[in-house]
Amino acid sequence: MQHNLLEHGGNLRDAVHSFKRPLSEWLDLSTGINPRFYPAPIVADHAWHRLPEHSDELLAAAKAFYGAPEMLAVAGTQAAIQSLPLLRLTAAGQSRVVVSAPSYAEHAHQWRRWEHQVTECLYSGLDAAIDEADVVVLCNPNNPTGEVIAPETLLRWAKRLEARGGWLIVDEAFGDTNPNLSVAAHTHQSGLIVLRSVGKFFGLAGIRLGFVAAHPTLLQRLAAHLGPWTISGPAQQVAIAALRDHAWQTDTRHYLELQGQRLRGLLIDAGMSSSGTDLFQWVSHRDLSGRTELLWHFMAERGIWLRWFAQAPFRPHGVRFGLPGDEIGWQRLSHALMEWTQQYA
Numbered sequence: 001m002q003h004n005l006l007e008h009g010g011n012l013r014d015a016v017h018s019f020k021r022p023l024s025e026w027l028d029l030s031t032g033i034n035p036r037f038y039p040a041p042i043v044a045d046h047a048w049h050r051l052p053e054h055s056d057e058l059l060a061a062a063k064a065f066y067g068a069p070e071m072l073a074v075a076g077t078q079a080a081i082q083s084l085p086l087l088r089l090t091a092a093g094q095s096r097v098v099v100s101a102p103s104y105a106e107h108a109h110q111w112r113r114w115e116h117q118v119t120e121c122l123y124s125g126l127d128a129a130i131d132e133a134d135v136v137v138l139c140n141p142n143n144p145t146g147e148v149i150a151p152e153t154l155l156r157w158a159k160r161l162e163a164r165g166g167w168l169i170v171d172e173a174f175g176d177t178n179p180n181l182s183v184a185a186h187t188h189q190s191g192l193i194v195l196r197s198v199g200k201f202f203g204l205a206g207i208r209l210g211f212v213a214a215h216p217t218l219l220q221r222l223a224a225h226l227g228p229w230t231i232s233g234p235a236q237q238v239a240i241a242a243l244r245d246h247a248w249q250t251d252t253r254h255y256l257e258l259q260g261q262r263l264r265g266l267l268i269d270a271g272m273s274s275s276g277t278d279l280f281q282w283v284s285h286r287d288l289s290g291r292t293e294l295l296w297h298f299m300a301e302r303g304i305w306l307r308w309f310a311q312a313p314f315r316p317h318g319v320r321f322g323l324p325g326d327e328i329g330w331q332r333l334s335h336a337l338m339e340w341t342q343q344y345a
């Protein structure tokens, strides 16, 4: 079993250390987290004081928001990503797992930790790979490239896998700005597992909360594996408010659409074509003539922290831009991109 931890965005302390710039002076665009996060209400005293019991209210709010028949709350989708490979350890041996790539690296990593046979596969090759797999894992929309797969296609793949006792795991952590893509409503079908996170659209990554939508039998196994008190009382109360706040959700979808357009526009002005979602944009090595590390370094020298994806098998290099949270941040980014264009375009 491997124990190494992977690198992720949001690692601002590395930025402070490597570029000798104090924390307060950084513009952190290294994640895809909504910078205008849900304004968490003050929570009731008992949330701090009592052990957090299972909350039917939280599940009802989540099922209504995500449109899923059954859900389990987990401490971030990460908790499910780490646990699902364990639930596939059977006497019959490890599973053949196909993971879409390039993608959120934890998926392949966690399946490998338990010595399942992992193959990473480009989005374009997934259809052909389904029949050779016991488990297929993908992100829809994908982080970092923003690629999407139509729900009808996913449901067909899920059926093919289900017929052999297989699983299709669809990570919809970035799905909240495009709810039409979701297959959460179909998770009564055994073998289809959907992951949702309150970390991205709601911007509540710090409360460590996500949800799994799946067949009740699988949810029961996962709940038994995770044990009691996995979601803190404060996290439960904040999430109930956020998941029920339709006015905030509508306003935020609109806000993020405009912010996403603004980011795409700035990158186009800088001569870069990009792909992504309303929460982030991905500029690949092709769009930068291979100068991805140079761009990342150039921005870091100006106090702008991007996420650079170094080249690795099936992980073509590229740079991901998150959204600035205020006008000063936008101006800083715009100015730095202009300098980049003058120097390198």
Ligand SMILES: Cc1ncc(COP(=O)(O)O)c(C=O)c1O
Pocket: 075, 076, 077, 078, 079, 104, 139, 143, 171, 173, 174, 196, 197, 198, 199, 205, 208, 209, 210
């Ligand atoms: C695609 C994707 N899925 C899941 C996660 C894990 O998110 P969380 O554990 O905060 O729900 C991340 C985090 O960056 C992600 O990018």
